[in-house]
Amino acid sequence: MKTTKKLNKGKASLFTCLTPLIIKEFLKSGEYPMKKVKYGLSALGLAIGMAATGVSMSVSAAEPTLAEADYEKAKLQYFQRCAGCHGTLRKGATGKNLEPKNTMKKGQKRLEKIIALGTEGGMNNFDDLFTKKEIANMATFIQMEPPVPPEMSLEQMRSHTKEYVAPKDYPTKPMHGLNWKNFFVVIERDAGTAAIIDGDTKKVITHIDTGYAVHVIKGTEHHKLDHAKDVGRFWYTIGRDGKVNKIDLWQTPDKMLVAETKMAYDARDIAVSGDGKYVIAGGYWPAHFVIMDAVTLNPLKVVSTRGYNTKGEFINEARVAAIYTSPLTSSFIVAVKETGQMLQVDYTDLENLTITSIASSEFLHDGFFDPSGRYFQIAANASNQMVVVDTVERKLEAIIDVESLPHPGPGANWIDKKCGPVGGTTHLGMGLVSVWGNDPIGHPAQAWKLCYEVETDGAGAFIRTHETSQYVWADQLKHPEPEVQQSVQVFDKDTHEIVKTIRVTTEPGKAALHMEFNNDGSEVWVSVWNRKDAKNPTGEIVVYDAKTLKELYRIKGLTTPTGKFNVHNRMNHKT
Numbered sequence: 001m002k003t004t005k006k007l008n009k010g011k012a013s014l015f016t017c018l019t020p021l022i023i024k025e026f027l028k029s030g031e032y033p034m035k036k037v038k039y040g041l042s043a044l045g046l047a048i049g050m051a052a053t054g055v056s057m058s059v060s061a062a063e064p065t066l067a068e069a070d071y072e073k074a075k076l077q078y079f080q081r082c083a084g085c086h087g088t089l090r091k092g093a094t095g096k097n098l099e100p101k102n103t104m105k106k107g108q109k110r111l112e113k114i115i116a117l118g119t120e121g122g123m124n125n126f127d128d129l130f131t132k133k134e135i136a137n138m139a140t141f142i143q144m145e146p147p148v149p150p151e152m153s154l155e156q157m158r159s160h161t162k163e164y165v166a167p168k169d170y171p172t173k174p175m176h177g178l179n180w181k182n183f184f185v186v187i188e189r190d191a192g193t194a195a196i197i198d199g200d201t202k203k204v205i206t207h208i209d210t211g212y213a214v215h216v217i218k219g220t221e222h223h224k225l226d227h228a229k230d231v232g233r234f235w236y237t238i239g240r241d242g243k244v245n246k247i248d249l250w251q252t253p254d255k256m257l258v259a260e261t262k263m264a265y266d267a268r269d270i271a272v273s274g275d276g277k278y279v280i281a282g283g284y285w286p287a288h289f290v291i292m293d294a295v296t297l298n299p300l301k302v303v304s305t306r307g308y309n310t311k312g313e314f315i316n317e318a319r320v321a322a323i324y325t326s327p328l329t330s331s332f333i334v335a336v337k338e339t340g341q342m343l344q345v346d347y348t349d350l351e352n353l354t355i356t357s358i359a360s361s362e363f364l365h366d367g368f369f370d371p372s373g374r375y376f377q378i379a380a381n382a383s384n385q386m387v388v389v390d391t392v393e394r395k396l397e398a399i400i401d402v403e404s405l406p407h408p409g410p411g412a413n414w415i416d417k418k419c420g421p422v423g424g425t426t427h428l429g430m431g432l433v434s435v436w437g438n439d440p441i442g443h444p445a446q447a448w449k450l451c452y453e454v455e456t457d458g459a460g461a462f463i464r465t466h467e468t469s470q471y472v473w474a475d476q477l478k479h480p481e482p483e484v485q486q487s488v489q490v491f492d493k494d495t496h497e498i499v500k501t502i503r504v505t506t507e508p509g510k511a512a513l514h515m516e517f518n519n520d521g522s523e524v525w526v527s528v529w530n531r532k533d534a535k536n537p538t539g540e541i542v543v544y545d546a547k548t549l550k551e552l553y554r555i556k557g558l559t560t561p562t563g564k565f566n567v568h569n570r571m572n573h574k575t
Helices: 046-051 068-081 100-106 108-117 132-141 154-158 567-571
Strands: 032-035 055-057 183-188 193-198 204-209 214-219 234-239 243-248 257-262 266-272 278-285 288-293 299-304 320-325 331-336 341-346 354-359 364-369 375-380 385-390 395-401 406-416 420-427 432-437 450-455 471-475 487-492 498-503 510-517 523-530 539-545 551-558 561-566
Touching: 068 132, 100 108, 108 132, 154 257, 154 299, 183 214, 183 567, 193 243, 204 551, 214 561, 214 567, 234 266, 243 278, 278 320, 278 331, 288 320, 331 364, 341 385, 354 395, 364 385, 364 406, 375 406, 385 406, 406 432, 406 510, 420 471, 471 510, 471 523, 487 510, 510 561, 523 561, 539 561, 561 567
Parallel strands: 032 055, 214 266, 266 320, 320 364
Antiparallel strands: 183 193, 183 561, 193 204, 214 234, 234 243, 243 257, 266 278, 278 288, 288 299, 320 331, 331 341, 341 354, 364 375, 375 385, 385 395, 406 420, 420 432, 432 450, 471 487, 487 498, 510 523, 523 539, 539 551
């Protein structure tokens, strides 16, 4: 196979970097100074949390200003659309630093043009999402000092804990008579719901209220050391509003939501301990992780992630990007985005947490385990690297140089004829799949080295395969052209050649993203994301035959279906 690299096949966008609308909450606290006019309380978003503390602004005549209403709207839109990539404090991560010292140099008109049209460096256009006035106000807003959101105490978190079904009333067996191990738990992002779909019948069983923009859903999994009861039964969501939900798949559809809490104003990932006793979630803001009782969701322990990066600089906005449970140890893996630190957190003694800090690269994003469950492979996408951590030895194993902005999403492992076991990632910055060896014991010569690369038509966010499949699937969500963005590409594990480009949808304003196999690997489910009609159930999931690659079904009545997770595959670490 000829190894080639293709630059700028598709530019990255902010589709997957959207920062949340935060649920309505008025924090009862005093005022703190900012600049010029005292602004009132905001109704939504992380802006709520800030405005609720009594945000005020005072600006000299030479500095940019906005009317109160325009400021509040721009603040809300920034946290909805921009902060995920550029940071709450605008210090940058995947996106550029947007502090006034940098933005004021560009000037109002240049900033308006960038916001409207995007850049070749990776930012998508916003002229189809914002009006001209909103673009102008956003350009002004990012030249002003960034407002600082409030913190959140353990007491505040606990005040949000709700019990909908008492644990004593949990059923002792499934109450619906369905094959729940082949259920798909589906994120309906903009609807603030999670859909439960029967993988056998393709019927939507229920839509569960979850809060805004659930980012990840994870359940209990089989563990090599610890053992949870009823593995795969309970699933936990984390939304971009910091809300956590507990779902019981044994309940009747009307009672599947059994508990909820809130652990941050903005969050991205969650995991369940191997023994099923604890749930951990990580915050974008405040910068911390929280360990909760898995039964009640009552928050038990909060730990700040603020600290020093690999260069020795103190980072206040040290966001938790990814959290996973180590399959071979009684510990969580916590990736701190801005510091480049991988934290391995032993959960056996919550009162005296043992935390091993493993320095790697910036900015850490998302990852997956190798087939053995020993090595965690995570993208440091701003460094164009894949970082590998040995969770048994609790040390940095390797750093693999790849191309622009790696993003493995749920990740993919398979067997290559030459390199043996391998892992792969898509890239947000270009149309390319990078594949590396990940078996240091059986194939040491190929371990943690690039095996080959596959060019795709456009930059993508997700890659997926199954042990029974001959193929690897990659989406192209980040490409600006509809024809490419609406297609996924499939390549052969042996030949490394693309065997088919599948146009999943041709409807304007829709995109194809995120693949998941069913329990036996015979089907591949692909989401159709209704971007421009994001408040109505016009999205769908398209089901394909995993061998023939032919379309089988379309599951309709969904709203912005994003990640979808098959219970059997996830409880058994099928990655």
